[in-house]
Amino acid sequence: MTDLSSGPAPADRHNAAAIPAEDIILELRDLEKRYGHIQALKRSTLRFRRGEVHAIVGENGAGKSTLIKLLTGVIRRSGGTIVWNGQEVELATPNEAIAHGINAVHQEVVLCRHLSVAANIFLGDENTKWGLLQRRDMTRAAQKILDDMGFSLPADALLGTLTIGQQQLVATARASLRGTKFIIFDEPTAYLTRQEAAQLFALIRRLKAEGVTIVYISHRMEEVFELADRVSVLRDGTHVGTRNIDETNDAELVALMINRTLDQIYHKEQIPLGATLLETRKLSGKGFADVSIAVRAGEIVGLYGLIGAGRSEFALSIFGRNPRTAGEILWKGQPANIRNERSAIELGIALAPESRRDQGLNLNLPIGLNINLPVYDRINRGLLIDRAQEKRRADDQIRNLAIKTPSRRSLASSMSGGNQQKIVIGKWLNHGAEVFIFDEPTVGVDVGTKAEIYRLFATLLRNGAGIILISSYLPEVYELADTLHVFREGHLVGSQGYRERSHEDILAEAIGV
Amino acid sequence: MTTEVTPTSIKARRNWSFLFALTLVGLLILLCVALSIATPNFATGNNISNLLRQGSMIAILAIGQTFVIITAGIDLSVGAIVGFSTVIVALLIQSGVPVWVAIIITLVVGLLIGFFHAFGIVKMGLPPFIITLATLTSLRGIGLLITNGSTINITDAGFNQFSRESFLGVPNLFWMVVLVAVPAFIFLHLSKWGRYLYAVGSNPEAARLSGVSVPKMIYIAYGLSAMCAAFVGVMLAARLGVGNATQGEGWELQAIASSVIGGTSLFGAVGSIHGPLIGAFILATISNGANLLNVNSFWQRIITGALIIIIVFFDQLRRRNR
Numbered sequence: 145m146t147d148l149s150s151g152p153a154p155a156d157r158h159n160a161a162a163i164p165a166e167d168i169i170l171e172l173r174d175l176e177k178r179y180g181h182i183q184a185l186k187r188s189t190l191r192f193r194r195g196e197v198h199a200i201v202g203e204n205g206a207g208k209s210t211l212i213k214l215l216t217g218v219i220r221r222s223g224g225t226i227v228w229n230g231q232e233v234e235l236a237t238p239n240e241a242i243a244h245g246i247n248a249v250h251q252e253v254v255l256c257r258h259l260s261v262a263a264n265i266f267l268g269d270e271n272t273k274w275g276l277l278q279r280r281d282m283t284r285a286a287q288k289i290l291d292d293m294g295f296s297l298p299a300d301a302l303l304g305t306l307t308i309g310q311q312q313l314v315a316t317a318r319a320s321l322r323g324t325k326f327i328i329f330d331e332p333t334a335y336l337t338r339q340e341a342a343q344l345f346a347l348i349r350r351l352k353a354e355g356v357t358i359v360y361i362s363h364r365m366e367e368v369f370e371l372a373d374r375v376s377v378l379r380d381g382t383h384v385g386t387r388n389i390d391e392t393n394d395a396e397l398v399a400l401m402i403n404r405t406l407d408q409i410y411h412k413e414q415i416p417l418g419a420t421l422l423e424t425r426k427l428s429g430k431g432f433a434d435v436s437i438a439v440r441a442g443e444i445v446g447l448y449g450l451i452g453a454g455r456s457e458f459a460l461s462i463f464g465r466n467p468r469t470a471g472e473i474l475w476k477g478q479p480a481n482i483r484n485e486r487s488a489i490e491l492g493i494a495l496a497p498e499s500r501r502d503q504g505l506n507l508n509l510p511i512g513l514n515i516n517l518p519v520y521d522r523i524n525r526g527l528l529i530d531r532a533q534e535k536r537r538a539d540d541q542i543r544n545l546a547i548k549t550p551s552r553r554s555l556a557s558s559m560s561g562g563n564q565q566k567i568v569i570g571k572w573l574n575h576g577a578e579v580f581i582f583d584e585p586t587v588g589v590d591v592g593t594k595a596e597i598y599r600l601f602a603t604l605l606r607n608g609a610g611i612i613l614i615s616s617y618l619p620e621v622y623e624l625a626d627t628l629h630v631f632r633e634g635h636l637v638g639s640q641g642y643r644e645r646s647h648e649d650i651l652a653e654a655i656g657v
Numbered sequence: 658m659t660t661e662v663t664p665t666s667i668k669a670r671r672n673w674s675f676l677f678a679l680t681l682v683g684l685l686i687l688l689c690v691a692l693s694i695a696t697p698n699f700a701t702g703n704n705i706s707n708l709l710r711q712g713s714m715i716a717i718l719a720i721g722q723t724f725v726i727i728t729a730g731i732d733l734s735v736g737a738i739v740g741f742s743t744v745i746v747a748l749l750i751q752s753g754v755p756v757w758v759a760i761i762i763t764l765v766v767g768l769l770i771g772f773f774h775a776f777g778i779v780k781m782g783l784p785p786f787i788i789t790l791a792t793l794t795s796l797r798g799i800g801l802l803i804t805n806g807s808t809i810n811i812t813d814a815g816f817n818q819f820s821r822e823s824f825l826g827v828p829n830l831f832w833m834v835v836l837v838a839v840p841a842f843i844f845l846h847l848s849k850w851g852r853y854l855y856a857v858g859s860n861p862e863a864a865r866l867s868g869v870s871v872p873k874m875i876y877i878a879y880g881l882s883a884m885c886a887a888f889v890g891v892m893l894a895a896r897l898g899v900g901n902a903t904q905g906e907g908w909e910l911q912a913i914a915s916s917v918i919g920g921t922s923l924f925g926a927v928g929s930i931h932g933p934l935i936g937a938f939i940l941a942t943i944s945n946g947a948n949l950l951n952v953n954s955f956w957q958r959i960i961t962g963a964l965i966i967i968i969v970f971f972d973q974l975r976r977r978n979r
Contacts, residue, residue, distance in 0.1 A: 465866065489868040503866055506859035508926050517856055517867040520849035528847045571867065 169194045169229060169357050170215075170326060176223035177210050184210040187224065188383035190376055192326070197348065197358040199368040199389075202378035203401055203617060208361050211378070212328050215359075216248045217241035247323030251331045253311040255318070257304035262286035264303050265318045289317055293347050308335040316344065320351060327351065328359040333367060334452070345371060363450055363655055365394050377401055398648050410623035411598045413605070415442040417626070420477065421610045422493070422579045424462065427471035431457030432634040434471070437627075439579055439610035444601065446625025447614045449654050454634035455614045456498050459581050462612075463495045464488040489518060494577035496568045498584045498614075504568040505556045512538035512552030514567050518575040541570030545600070562593030569600060580604060583614045598624060618647055618654075630654050680971075681919065681935045685942065692946040699949055706823065709831040710896070712941030714739075714889045716834050718912035719919070719933035720841050721885025724878045726916055727845075728858045729925025730785035732879060734774065735886040735912055737796040738767055739905030742890020744800045747809040747900025756816050760891050767887020770796070771880035778879070779872040785879075793909065800902025809900040820895040830892055834934070837885065842930040854878060858925030914961065915940055918968045939964075 170192040177185040185207045192198050202208050213219045214226075217238045226233050228244055235241050255264045262283040263270075271278045271285070286299035295313045303311055312335055319327055329348070333341045348358055348371060360371055368375055369389060376386040377400040385400050418441030426434045432454035439445050447455045460466040462473060464482040473480045475491050482488045488495075497503035506514055515538045516523065523533045538552040545566040549559060556567055565585060572580060582601075586594045601611055601624065615621045621628055622643065630638040630653045638653045692699040718735050725732040742763050749759035770792065777788035811817060822829050845851040856864035857874045865871050889908075894900050917923065918939060919932025940961060947957045 463866070485866055486868045486870065495866055497866055502860075503862045506856050506863050506926070509855055509859045513852055513855065517852070517864070517869065520852050521868075524849060528843065529849055529852070531847075 163191060163193060165230070167193050168227075171227040172214075172224065173227065174224040175211075175214065175221055175226065177207075177214060177219065178222045184381055185214070186381045188378070188381075190383055190386070192357050192359065193374075194357060195352055195355045196373040197352055197360055197371050199360045199362065199372035199375040200378060201362070201365075201368060201375060201397055201401060206378040206401070207381040208378055209330070210381070212248055212250075212330055212359075212361070215241065215246060215326075215328060217246075242322050245323060245325030246328075247319040247326070248328035248330065249312070249316050249319045249332055251334060253308065253315050255303055255311065255315060258302065260300055260302055261290075261297060261306070261314050262299040264314055265289065265299075265321065267318075269322075286317075289321065290314075293317055293320070294343050295347075309337055309340045312336060313340060313344065316347065320347070320356075324356070326357045326359070328361070330361045331363065332360075333362070333364065365397065365655060368397075369394075394652070395648060398651050401651075410619070411595065411602055412624060413602045415602070415605045417442045418608060421475070422462070422612075423474040423477075425472050425474065427458065427461065427468055427473065429457060429461040429466055429468040432461070432631070435636055436471075437612075437629055437636075439612055441578075441608045441610055442605045443626045444605065444611045444613050444624050446621030446628040447612060447631060448616070448618060448621045448628060448650065449631030450616055453631040453654070455631045456583050457634075458631075459495065459583055459612065459614055460497075462488070463493060463581060465495075489575070489577075492576075492578035493581065494518075494572035494575060494579070495581045496565075496572065496583065496585055498587075500561070500564050500568060505564055507557040508555055510553045511542065511547065511549055511556055511559070511567055514556050515541050515552070515570050515574050518571060537574050541574050544573070545570050546596070562596075565593070565597065569597070573604075577609070579610045579612065581612045581614070584616065585613070586615075586617065586620060618651060622647060622650065632656055681932065681939070681968075685935055685939050688939065688942045688946065692942070692949070695946075696949045699946065702826075704945070704949070706828045708938075708941055708945045710820075710828050711945060712938040713828075713830045713834045714892055715908065715911050715915055715940065716934050716937035717837050717885050717889050717892075718908060719915035719937045720837055720930060721882035722909075722912040723916045723919075723921050723928050723930065723933045724841075724845070724854060725785070725882045726913070726921045726923060727854050727925060727928045728875060728878045729923075730778070730875070730878065731789065731913070731923070732774070732882045733786065733789040733909050734770070734792040734796065735882060735889075736905040736908035736910075737793045737800075738770055738883055738886035739890040739893060739908055740902045741770075741796045741800045742767060742887040743894040743897075743900040743904050744804055744809065744902050745887075745900070746891050746894045747811050748803070750811055750813050750816060751809060756813060763891055764884055764887050767884045767890070768880050770887075771883030772876055774879040774883065775872075775876040779875050797902055804900070804902060811894060811898050811900065816895050817898045820892065830896065833888070833892055837888065838930055838934060845930055850874070850877065855926050911940060912937075914965050918965060920972055 168191050172188065172190045174187045174189055175185060176183070176187050188207070200208055200211065210219070214221055215235065217235045217240050220236055226235055233240070233244065235244075235246075241247070256267065259267070260283070262279075262285075265286045266282050271282050283299045290297050290299060293316075295317065297306070297310055297313060303314060306314070312332060316329075316332065332344060336344060348360070352358055360368070362368055372389050374386055374388055375392065375397065377384050377397060379401055387396070420438050420440050423438040425436050427436070428434055435458050437445060437447075447458070449455050457466060461468045462482070464484045464487055473482055480491060482491070501507060506517070512534065516534055519537065520529065523530045523537070535552070541547070542549060542552055547559070547563050547566045547570065549563065556564060559567065569585075585597055601613075604611060613621055613625060626642050628640050628642075628650070629636050630650060632654055638650070689699070698704055718739070722732055722735060745766055746759050746763040749762055750756055754762070774785070774788050774792065777783040778785055781788075819829055824832055845854065853864065853869045853874050854877075856867070856869055857871050861871050890905070893904055897904070915936035916928065916933040917936070919929070919934065919936035921928035921933060943960060943964070944957055947954070947960070
């Protein structure tokens with residue numbers, strides 16, 4: 145398969161020769177990770193210096209999470225070598241990573257809510273005497289660690305009673321004990337208050353002064369410029385460059401993150417817009433507030449924003465999955481009473497949800513059943529299903545969408561990501577909706593299938609449908625959306641027409657710099 | 658880089674699944690042939706009729722249980738419902754209610770018990786295991802309380818006679834299996850409700866986002882399971898001629914075992930009507946054969962346990978190959 149998305153990687157201005165070999169604590173040579181059909185990380189070479197803060201930036205899906213998992217031994221590489229302190233290592237298990245002194249603070253807290261802070265800090269490394277836990281000693285030791293780090297947290301409190309931000313600090317304390325040489329922070333400030341973030345930054349600077357290497361992953365540019373010594377950019381699973389922080393700026397990093405020419409992929413037809421199909425007026429709910437948008441026939445409305453900015457919550461609320469607290473929804477100019485998913489589907493709204501595996505598909509059931517699930521109410525003869533129609537409808541979608549399967553009886557789980565997405569789309573084409581909500585439709589989908597999905601959008605639009613396209617992948621919404629709305633922290637922070645403003649402006653708006 | 662699924666591997670897989678169904682029937686036939694050779698008493702009309710009567714009640718319980726297991730749930734209460742229903746139907750008949758009315762009332766009581774389970778699961782958020790475990794013990798208590806721990810004799814001759822008679826040479830109780838299995842097959846394999854059951858068991862969130870009412874399907878599954886159990890209670894009351902709340906002890910486990918031997922997955926979304934039926938009659942044949950061969954009844958339990966492990970292990974192997 146030809147890869148259209150990235151040309152040859154730009155030359156790294158700071159090649160290996162610039163760093164003395166003994167300064168390099170960890171080197172990743174041509175590291176690769178494949179998940180079946182999907183290449184999550186493509187032959188990337190990265191070097192980390194002893195005692196530096198090394199930021200890694202990139203869009204969602206650029207390969208950052210894959211990199212963390214590889215470094216912490218959660219997953220194994222598919223190719224390439226990992227050199228730790230001049231020695232080749234495997235990093236096959238989390239224990240091996242910890243033994244080397246590598247640990248990570250994850251975006252979501254992965255600790256036990258029902259245990260105390262001290263128990264969490266020492267989990268897996270308990271202090272025992274004669275096989276009995278030394279609870280009091282551990283609590284005392286944990287309190288000292290927390291105090292030393294400048295976190296004012298009680299070591300004997302249950303973790304679940306703390307705020308998410310405080311839990312994040314506990315996770316940080318735990319990681320600092322294990323990651324004595326190398327600590328990865330994945331979006332650590334996402335849930336922190338300003339004060340907590342300041343405590344965290346102080347800790348990071350202190351660890352750095354002690355010679356610990358810090359990998360800092362963040363969407364927030366101002367944090368990268370405040371903390372990092374160097375910054376590496378990932379795009380589409382490839383390392384596209386590393387810069388010294390004082391030799392670069394926002395604009396260059398953003399350009400590196402999203403740079404590409406994709407006219408071949410983004411199939412955009414000029415389709416005359418029709419009447420307004422769906423409109424929201426100051427819609428509010430959990431995770432978003434005061435969102436007003438309109439979708440016309442033949443129009444793609446893009447919703448851009450980082451994950452967690454409220455786009456998906458908004459979409460689920462339109463679809464009746466999540467309750468709304470204020471505002472109204474109009475369907476073809478009339479107030480619509482959307483109480484649940486069924487009433488949304490009956491109006492003619494379809495949702496291809498964010499997670500195919502968790503929300504979109506019944507994986508261990510046949511493709512045919514998945515495609516017909518929304519229409520079983522309609523294809524009956526008396527009490528029984530009209531089997532001929534059931535078969536024909538499934539086969540029609542498999543043929544039209546070129547789903548690569550030997551039979552409609554094959555299980556959805558046996559399909560690749562792209563084909564699974566086609567099954568979700570086929571389900572709603574079969575149902576015949578008028579407004580299609582696509583939430584991250586091309587995540588984990590290869591470039592060829594992406595192009596097919598975009599051409600499918602054009603077909604839907606020509607047939608008079610409207611599309612709400614949610615994406616945290618800017619080029620996608622930028623190139624396809626007739627109207628583009630930007631979400632940040634649950635609010636619409638900007639709206640514009642087709643290609644009205646530059647990528648950089650929009651990204652800046654979403655990140656808030 | 659892509660490893661597409663080839664048509665041949667799919668065909669091979671389907672043959673596997675077909676083979677599994679055949680293996681079960683084969684196992685049943687093998688058991689029968691072996692027992693016919695081992696003991697002259699097996700292949701007699703009397704014994705076969707007896708075997709069909711023994712197996713039919715567990716078979717009907719297993720059908721109901723399968724609906725629930727397909728939704729990735731479990732119904733531990735069916736044995737207790739059987740015992741409770743014998744009491745209800747006996748009390749009603751003894752108090753002079755016409756037999757057919759008594760049967761309908763008993764079935765409705767069963768249905769309501771099932772709805773109560775669904776209510777606990779849907780509205781109270783209780784795990785199926787817990788809510789049905791709770792009724793398992795309380796229903797026996799209620800039944801004992803109503804009867805003051807005694808056994809109620811049913812004096813209606815026609816009601817008792819029915820369970821002993823045959824129609825076209827086949828015991829009436831086995832005809833009851835047909836009466837339940839045919840609509841159950843249509844429901845599960847040929848109607849939209851069956852498709853929804855599988856969808857709920859496979860991924861309730863995806864089902865919900867496709868417009869399937871998940872709570873409704875939970876009510877239907879547990880309602881049907883409990884109603885099947887109440888029906889079995891009526892059959893048992895007819896066969897024994899008594900109502901007693903302690904009847905049907907441990908039958909829920911036999912029903913679950915039959916269903917699982919018949920290829921139902923406890924993780925949901927996999928199962929059929931014919932599988933559990935064959936499973937129930939395999940268990941009945943083993944128990945019947947063991948009795949004829951004078952095998953210690955303790956051994957029967959051990960054999961049943963070993964069989965569950967072996968059959969389900971092979972089923973898992975087959976699934977892993979998919």
